[in-house]
Amino acid sequence: MKHKKVILSSAVLLFLAITGFCFYVNLTFSNPEFRYGDLNYWLFTDKEFRNFPIIGSEPKDVLYQSSFQDGTKPGMLTLEYDTHLNPSEVIKAYQSVCHELNYLPKSTDHTSNSILVYSGRGKYDQIEIIAEKNSKNGSRILVNFIMKLEN
Known part of the structure; x- marks a missing residue:
């Protein structure tokens, strides 16, 4: 029994x-809102996103913002994580990484600790990297993957 x-x-x-x-x-x-906000979805379906180097810890958050209704702005995927490096070191490291990956630099702003590069590959038009000083020693990094505008 x-x-x-x-x-x-x-x-x-x-x-x-x-x-x-x-x-x-x-x-x-x-459900696209659920799917696009799931880090595993992007890791499994997007080779460029999966292979983009992370300088720091594992990603804490991924956020997907869809494009506006009138199509004036493409969608954007934001990846957030922390690192022990200070913001200027992060920007210098990403400048060399982007150069090695053949991303074309568009602009670098050392005062706001950000870099913008043209991707031209896959579904992304530009990649923006922003490093902000966090409350601990180190930086919070935001990587914005700006998608191509689809007509």
Whole structure:
């Protein structure tokens, strides 16, 4: 009798796990707001995003902002993470990284600790890197992947 209860409860738990997984997959692929705000979606579907170097810790947050209704601004994906480097060191490091990756520099602003490069690859037109001093020793880094305007 005890074995039947264990088998039955295991079967129920397995059923609930499979149902929950199917619900998650369905929600992920049917709801763009949920899908685009999920870091794993971008890591699995976007090679340029996945291969972009991170100078610091693991990303804390990913945010997707869709384009405006009139199409005047493309969508933008923002990645946020921390590093122990100060903002000027972050910008210098990303300048050399972007040079190695053949991203064309558009502008560098050392006063606001930001750099803007042309991507021209994949779905991104420009990539903007902003380093801000955080409350601890180091910087908070925002990387904005600005998507191409689709006509």
